[in-house]
Amino acid sequence: MPTPAAPKPFLHVMAAVMHDADGRVLLAQRPAGKHLAGMWEFPGGKLEPGETPVAALARELREELGVTLQHAEPLIRVPRHDLERELLLDTWQTERWEGTPQSLEGQALQWLPPAQIDPATLAPADRAILQALRLPHRYPITPAEVRPDQRDAWFERIGRAIEHGAQLVQLRLPLWPREHVHELAAALLPLARRCGAQLLLNGDVDGALALGTGVQLKSTQLAAMSERPLPPWQLVGASCHGAGELAQAAGIGADFATLSPVAATRSHPQIPPLGWSRFHALAEAAPLPVYALGGMAPSHIAQARQCSGQGAAGIREFWR
Template structure:
């Protein structure tokens, strides 16, 4: 059987929804055995009809499939995936409010799972980055300059976590040597566990394997030096990116997320030309992984970040340096 060239493949535009219950679990539905990717689980939704917006199609599909009325939703992630015979364009929305009790109105089995319980092998390949997006928060703190003494650094981190509630932290401290960085990382890891946050280290891969942390963040230089994803078990792995090539590299290595910067002008890198939101969206649209907006952004920019395809916002000044 010959495989159609990419240009001739049928493009199927799908709107799907992330529907949560009161326990924070996500609703998934099983595809009919006779369907494309039959027998696998997916997020409820379906093909857009001619002239429909994503929001209109989502409301119609979830009403037909589940018997619920979507009241409020927001973009979560947009993905394109090539199968042998077709290309699927997925617009995934987080359903923030709905009415009704979800039921399999088309006879499809339903299941409620937390994102951590989801097994990517049970889902179509196109849906797998969605699981990463569900496991990641919308706000991401990067540590910055602080008093050199570890105790003062930890006190500042504790204060910022308590005030902002950001659930993921990247320990960025390039001024420390390896031993001092490792010691600080161990102490930060204990603090983050106590406060319910994840800690990612920004260091050499080998050092990360020896630290009790939740993940590794790769600098652009470290990203480009790798030819495969580091073997860190179930740890999150992300990378700093600045253009289409580095985003593609992060996706090829199967990383869990990327930081794309700078979106807006920053005081820390005044020489860097900002991407702006339009260019940010153009770079993120083909990227098959969650991407955070970084550079001159913070909590007030979450809505605009979501509208431009971002997982959320990351920052030093927005979360680490602010006094409020």
């Protein structure tokens, strides 16, 4: 019988997203001679045996940057599997520390707003951290029953939502001719861009390419794809229902996923809900930000965040 393969070494790495008063975050460049030399990453280092994550993070920031961590909160856990090892990048964010960060280990440092960071310059595992920083916790989706004759009312409704802080909105309008959806998106885009919001079309890759919006891939589309359908500056979301689809979404380079149904829904009462425990396990194991979807309301955002989610996505309750 063949000898079983030895288990890969497991590396638990802490990373810190440090926010300054100007909304910038700190990046460190991997020095020459190290793996991925020259690429930028969020500062941190290995969790040592017996350490808690917060204690390890505080130690790494003290040793690497000469600062004393005062408070930090979880942001995202990014697992990565390669040929040599299993890596977990356990990422926390903070606005509170004592001292001025300085390079104590010879690495270059830079402060940048998240919107100005080029993902291609980051170490691969750190790119999911950047997406988690850029994405909001609330993701409203237009109701499927909206009719074409309600166009003006929904143009105003979506516009008001964007003006009041909605940063990510999916146009899911299955009763509309596709060209009418494109017209609505084109009319909303100037406001969205002024307000720093992103519009996503449901399943319409060609329309997204033409308009410069993002796209939310249907699960059937996702299953048939082998690569990312849009350039890096246009968001790609993926509709997922389990671990296999989440892995496929990460494999094609999607920016985030929705995972559903977390709770029972009126639209699909025959589908058993995942529940929060299962959602937590799947979101924690996914190497990209994951929104809870299905029976969600804005009041569920905190629960989703506690269960390793990016936040909550929803339909009817998100437009009340």
